[in-house]
Amino acid sequence: MDSGTSPIVNRGRIICYRIFDVADVLVLAEAEDLLLRAQVARASMVMRPPPLRKTGALAVAAVPLHVDVGTKRIVLPEIERSLLSHVSVNLFDYGKISVVFEIPIRQGTALDELRPLCQELYESQVVSSIALEECGTYRERVRTALHRNNSDARATGPNGEELPPRMEAFTIIFVEELEGKPLAKDVLAWTGLPKLIIGEAADRPLGEKQTRDTMQHADGYLDNDLVVIDWNSAFVLEPSGSRDIPDILEFARSMLLQLLVYDDHLDVELRQINHEFTKRRGSGVSVLNTRYRKLTHEVSARLIEVTELNERIENSFKIIGDYYLARVYRTAVARFGIPVVRESVARKHLIVHKVYDMLKGEVELLRGQALELTIILLIVIEVVLGAAGVLKSH
Numbered sequence: 107m108d109s110g111t112s113p114i115v116n117r118g119r120i121i122c123y124r125i126f127d128v129a130d131v132l133v134l135a136e137a138e139d140l141l142l143r144a145q146v147a148r149a150s151m152v153m154r155p156p157p158l159r160k161t162g163a164l165a166v167a168a169v170p171l172h173v174d175v176g177t178k179r180i181v182l183p184e185i186e187r188s189l190l191s192h193v194s195v196n197l198f199d200y201g202k203i204s205v206v207f208e209i210p211i212r213q214g215t216a217l218d219e220l221r222p223l224c225q226e227l228y229e230s231q232v233v234s235s236i237a238l239e240e241c242g243t244y245r246e247r248v249r250t251a252l253h254r255n256n257s258d259a260r261a262t263g264p265n266g267e268e269l270p271p272r273m274e275a276f277t278i279i280f281v282e283e284l285e286g287k288p289l290a291k292d293v294l295a296w297t298g299l300p301k302l303i304i305g306e307a308a309d310r311p312l313g314e315k316q317t318r319d320t321m322q323h324a325d326g327y328l329d330n331d332l333v334v335i336d337w338n339s340a341f342v343l344e345p346s347g348s349r350d351i352p353d354i355l356e357f358a359r360s361m362l363l364q365l366l367v368y369d370d371h372l373d374v375e376l377r378q379i380n381h382e383f384t385k386r387r388g389s390g391v392s393v394l395n396t397r398y399r400k401l402t403h404e405v406s407a408r409l410i411e412v413t414e415l416n417e418r419i420e421n422s423f424k425i426i427g428d429y430y431l432a433r434v435y436r437t438a439v440a441r442f443g444i445p446v447v448r449e450s451v452a453r454k455h456l457i458v459h460k461v462y463d464m465l466k467g468e469v470e471l472l473r474g475q476a477l478e479l480t481i482i483l484l485i486v487i488e489v490v491l492g493a494a495g496v497l498k499s500h
Contacts, residue, residue, distance in 0.1 A: 109295045109296055109297050110296075110297055110298075111296070112216040112217050112218035112219070112296065112298055113216070113217050113284045113285065113286075113288060113293060113296060114214060114215070114216055114217075114284060114285035114286075115211045115212075115213065115214070115215045115216075115217060115281055115283075115284060115285070116213055116214075116282075116283040116284060116285050117211075117213065117281070117282040117283040118210075118211040118279070118280055118281035118282055118283070119208050119209055119210050119211055119280055120208075120209045120211065120220070120223070120224065120227060120277065120278070120279055120280070121206060121207070121208050121209075121277065121278040121280050121352055122191075122206070122207040122208075122209070122227055122230075122233055122275070122276075122277045123204055123205070123206055123207075123274075123275065123276045123277070123278075123356055123359060124204070124205045124207075124233065124234055124237030124238070124241070124273055124274075124275055125202055125203070125204045125205075125273065125274045125275075125276070125356070125359055125360050125363050126202065126203045126204075126205070126237075126238070126241045126245075126271040126272070126273050126363075127201060127202060127271050127272045127273075127363055127364070127367045128201055128202070128203050128241070128245050128252055128271050129201030129252035129253055129254055130200070130201050130253060130254050130255045131199065131200065131201055131252070131253040131254075131255075132197055132198065132199050132200070132201045132202075132248065132251055132252055132253075133199075133251040133253070134168055134169075134170075134171050134197065134199050134251075136248070136250065136251035137171055137197055137248040137251040138171055140247055140248045140250065140251060141171075141173065141244075141247055141248065144247045146173060146247075168198075168199035170196045170197055170198045170199070170204075171196070171197040172194060172195075172196050173194060173195045173196075173197070173244070174192075174194050175193040175194055175195055175240060176192070176193060177190055177191065177192055177193070178190075178191055178193050178207075178236065179191075180207070180209075180232060180233060180236065181232065182223075182226050182227075182230065182232055183232075184226055185222050185223065185226050187223065187226075189209050190209075190210075191207040191208060191209045192207070192208045193205065193206065193207055193208075193236075193240065194206045194208075195240060195241075195244050196356070197244065197248065198360060200360075200364055201252065201253075202360045202363060202364065203241045203244055203245060204356060204360060205236075205237035205240045205241055206356075207233060207236075207237070209227075211281070217279075217281075217296075217298065217299075217302055218298045218302070220279065220302060221298075221301060221302055221305065221306065221307050222307045224277065224279065224302060224305040224339070225305035225306065225307045226305075227277055227305075228275070228277050228305045228338055228339055229275065229338075233275075234273065234275065237273075238270060238273070241271065245271075272363065272366065272367055272370075273363075274359050274360070274362060274363040274366075275338060276338055276339065276340075276355065276356070276359045277338065277339045277340075278339070278340045278341075278342055278351075278352050278355060279302065279303075279339070279340070279341045279342065280342045280344065280352060281341075281342065281343050281344070282344060282345060282346075282347045283345060284343070287330065287345070289329050289330055290326045290328075290329055290330060290331060290332040290343065291329070293332055293343060294321070294324060294332065294334075297311070299321070299334070299341065300312050300316070300317045300320040300321055302341065303320055303334055303336050303339055303340070303341050304316075304320055304336060304339065305339065320334075320336055321334060323335040323336070323437050323440070323441045325430075325433060325434055325437060327430045330343075330345055331343055331344050331345060331346075333351050333434060335355070335434075335437055335438050335441045336441065337441060337442065337443075340355055350431060351434060354431060354434060354435050354438065355438055357435075358435060358438040358439055358442060358444070359438075359442065361439075361444065362442045362443070362444050362447065365444060365447040365448060365451060366447060368451055369447055369450050369451050369454070372451060372454040372455065372458065373454070375458065376454060376457060376458065376461075379458070379461055
């Protein structure tokens with residue numbers, strides 16, 4: 107295959123994910139019961155098993171609930187296209203709802219022809235609006251199975267209205283077969299691949315630095331499969347049709363969303379702690395050791411909440427025994443910037459720890475002062491009573 111010739115798709119699809127944060131915890135068993143009561147057919151609702159290239163490759167704390175929604179039409183006025191897409195919903199136990207659109211690629215389509223469509227789909231407001239509606243439907247259906255650690259954590263606008271849940275978008279060009287069945291190295295040599303991955307519709311070539319940046323996160327298991335991961339998209343060539351890689355990328359993206367929400371939550375907590383600390387310090391209240399006792403208790407409770415949330419993040423998804431899948435996951439984690447967010451979370455978590463230690467130390471100091479004052483008061487009383495007794499005897 108010539109490097110300038112676009113590969114032709116025999117079988118493939120574009121998978122668009124819109125992942126929403128709706129809670130800290132989603133009780134999957136309860137959610138399944140609620141969906142059955144809402145007359146969602148059991149045949150369309152399954153606990154989809156984790157992807158396995160080898161037995162025991164993926165350890166998932168709780169397998170997500172997968173619901174087939176059906177076919178929907180997507181109208182994209184910007185590029186004057188109307189598409190039929192299969193829609194499904196994945197519900198994760200850590201409070202995320204992923205709405206998945208699978209758009210078939212017509213047989214005989216050159217990959218290069220997909221660039222305008224991909225550019226539109228990557229950030230499509232039409233797709234996001236449909237996804238938000240589906241998320242709202244399933245969020246309402248399983249509402250009692252959703253739980254927030256902090257009842258005040260829900261985002262609200264200036265007038266107290268509930269804001270839409272935070273969302274992450276990700277798109278995969280998933281190809282099962284290319285015409286002529288080229289090897290991965292031949293597909294990588296195609297000069298149009300970087301533009302397809304980033305959804306660049308312009309005819310001019312990309313700059314060398316942009317090309318290197320886009321293609322540096324490429325990997326493969328056999329010589330005929332390939333994955334190239336970018337910030338909000340990926341190209342996957344998988345002749346076996348296995349959903350391993352898409353499922354792993356969906357997990358990684360939902361983990362990014364979880365950490366971003368967690369980071370935002372810590373920002374709110376730190377602002378609240380600072381506000382309460384300033385208010386109570388400036389209030390002039392000095393009733394012995396009760397001055398910061400309540401605030402210390404509140405900070406301690408928040409610290410326990412965020413610690414539990416962090417534990418759940420760490421334990422929700424692990425790859426064991428399959429170095430390739432683990433490598434792909436690590437690549438996705440790096441490309442999505444998860445280590446940077448983790449560092450931010452760790453730093454803010456440490457600040458909460460320090461604030462708690464500081465408040466605890468101040469409370470203990472006040473307690474010590476109160477004890478000293480009590481002892482001095484008792485001594486004074488004893489001296490006064492002793493003196494009174496001496497005077498009375500005279």
